[in-house]
Amino acid sequence: DAKTTQPNSMESNEEEPVHLPCNHSTISGTDYIHWYRQLPSQGPEYVIHGLTSNVNNRMASLAIAEDRKSSTLILHRATLRDAAVYYCILRDPGTASKLTFGTGTRLQVTL
């Protein structure tokens, strides 16, 4: 499985944008980039995914570098409810159904 590297933790103020980085220098051409997050005392939940182009949904935006070796999850206005561990995951066609989690980035949001 291709590996991802994320900072262990980040902090943000409420109502401000948050940029969560992920490095995946060994990504292959067919790997999709997925993001999940895990709120305290809950199972992970899907946030967003993409292949090459930037993606937007109601929760977040995903910016993918042109060489695809890195990506950034963008929360446009962080709220206290966004405090969670965010996982960047690569999914390849051979093992697409399996999610390989790293240790993720713990996001703290303060007033």
Added chain:
Amino acid sequence: ETGVTQSPTHLIKTRGQQVTLRCSSQSGHNTVSWYQQALGQGPQFIFQYYREEENGRGNFPPRFSGLQFPNYSSELNVNALELDDSALYLCASSWGGPQTYNEQFFGPGTRLTVL
């Protein structure tokens, strides 16, 4: 639409015992995956069930086994429990089986403590 449910919520066992954890898939989902999450770590893939057969296994010994039923619900069985088996066990359901990138929906997990 009912989400993924798991039972029990918490469980305490002693070394050497056996345990069965249960998972009900989200309505319409035919694939179930199980993950183990140790404290402070990300979830680790145990195995996946599709069409009542195991399809893909992570780095877990054979004493971890499972079942999927015709209604797509699933069980995770762990024999000969060890202290290191203490963890949060997560079940995730999805549609489409292996080789798909579909979103996985997770349950709240079962917290297993082995003494």
